Amino acid sequence: MFDLFIDKIRISLIYQAQKWPLRLLAAAGFYSLIAWYCGKQIDQANSLSRTKSKVGLFALCPERFRGDLEALESMPDFAIIRCPTSLAYLLNALYMQNKKDPDGNYHKSDYFLENRTNDFEKQKEKLTIFYSRLLPHLFKRYQIVAVLAPNFTMPQFDLIGVTAKGLGYPYVVLHREGLVTAPELIETNRRWINTAGRFPGSFVIVHNEILKTTLIESGYVSNKEIAALGCIRMDDLIERIEDSKKAAQQESEQKKLVLFSFTPGSGFVGISGAIHMKHFSEDRSTGLWRLFSAVHRVVGEIARDHPNIEVVVKTKWAEKWHGEIENIWRDAGIDFASMRNLHLTSSGDAHDLIFESTAISSYGSTTMIEAAIVGRPVIFPYFEEANYEEYQSYIFFRDHQDLFDIASSAEQYRDLLLERLYNNWNIAPGLLERRREVFDQYVSSIKGGALKRYVSEIHRLTSIEQINN
Structure with a gap:
């Protein structure tokens, strides 16, 4: 001090x-x-x-x-x-x-x-x-x-x-x-x-x-x-999708789960209706603290219990954020430091991670729809505080939940992640088209x-x- x-x-x-x-x-x-x-x-x-x-x-x-x-x-x-x-x-x-x-x-x-x-x-x-x-x-x-x-x-x-x-x-x-x-x-x-x-x-x-x-x-x-x-x-994402269509697709033997991490204040910070919110508020009765804890605990447990699965948790910055996640893993008995298949990082390109992944999880971020148009299964954690009535107007893609796998509890979240990781998942053409339409509407032209x-x-x-x- x-x-x-x-x-x-x-x-x-x-x-x-x-x-x-x-x-x-x-x-x-x-x-x-x-x-x-x-x-x-x-x-x-x-x-x-x-x-x-x-x-x-x-x-x-x-x-x-x-x-x-x-x-x-x-x-x-x-x-x-x-x-x-x-x-x-x-x-x-x-x-x-x-x-x-x-x-x-x-x-x-x-x-x-x-x-x-x-x-x-x-x-x-x-x-x-x-x-x-x-x-x-x-x-x-x-x-x-x-x-x-x-x-x-x-x-x-x-x-x-x-x-x-x-x-x-x-x-x-x-x-x-x-x-x-x-x-x-x-x-x-x-x-x-x-x-x-x-x-x-x-x-x-x-x-x-x-x-x-x-x-x-x-x-x-x-x-x-x-x-x-x-x-x-x-533009780069659209170009890579088009290039991947032309290249021969080979199924990777390495299963990879990517969690685009969120904070307990994600979706609230900077929004005028929630001016009191912070990314990591001292008051843990507000925001998404329980959801934050449950999601990061589950992905850490998957890495611990399934050493053949590579798990990457991507944050936007390290300070405070990484410490909170490591505390969750420590309390759950997850020895993060000794695990070679569990990675916590604030660096790296999001699009690279999406293309390398088998399954994606995300909350309150464009990465949800970015991964969706690449054709990856996207698991949306929609439980704990995310179910609060007073928070519904802050939920990203609330009206487009049909585009994702919706997890209504921590147990279902774990089950959906493992199902998408172990069972080859091929996206239905109709679902991919709806995802592309939403991307075009909210993010950027699907034509680049x-x-x-x-x-x-x-x-x-x-x-x-x-x-x-």
Whole structure:
């Protein structure tokens, strides 16, 4: 705890050491010098081998794009210039200081229309003037033609994006949280619009028509400010499925179970109707703690009792998550450390795991429908808290349970997993077609090609701005 306290002081001192010289330079009008300093930070976050003939897309909060930037970068059209999130926060904090927060930070709710104070508006006006003078220098350095953000619910990045829009650079949101397979997810987007106001940027690209329709009908955007172009990272999955149809299929002797793990807060965290929920809440009476425990105990027991079956438990991150799972296994008498067929990992490609698998289990994730269209048996754990009436509006794919094997208890969950692992399972053509239709409806076009559509749309948007200017 003391070390964390010392680190916080050290970071704060470094932060202040950067902040005040930048404000003094801005007051003196030395924006080219500030742009040079920012450029040093940006260069460290980007490859120096960028082709100078490419125009640049300025990506805010780059770590949240989950592969989309790399995909865009693979095309010959654009260079991706990643703006470090720490730099964006530093620049915002030059003028945006919340007196009510111990660290001086404004939080997401402070940007809502009803919560904006006079101090907030005055500080925002000063910051807008600062960005309007800085960005032309910075964007010229990298031949920037547009600004990208990964989510329309991140108003702290609008401060840069909206100023850029006013200067003639399209501010485009490639919205990454596109899965709206539970009623509460749609309601969350509606609530966001009611509190945050209309979309301030130039254009929004979403994954599916359902979210597009929701945003238009709620008045967040007009029909001309949004497009549903699919999910870029699904292009690879579609291509691999097509390639697998052409290749000779060989049944592997190695049985492999993959559990795409979930947290006790999966499906709730970030949803406005469950604002109190956390992924691993101290209050174990809320969320899916019993389901989480039962599912991970069962897959661990299968690995222990069936050493011929390889079991992979894939999480999104390791901290806290892995510890909780290991505690469940320890309490169940599962010696995880000595078992070669039981793997707990936060790394690896989800699509690789799906294609290598014999059977898949998942909850509250697109991996459910991704594995489904590959033709794998997908076992959906639908028991314990998942049966609570008050949680039904948070259950992903609740209205499409016919696409999966539904387990109504821990015992049935174990039986279904073993049945699908040991008995060769061939998917019925009608079921595969229904799975493909749901994937197309909620996730991305079953025909693929999302990346090309994104590139084409960004070209169109940048061309319009060039014409208007």
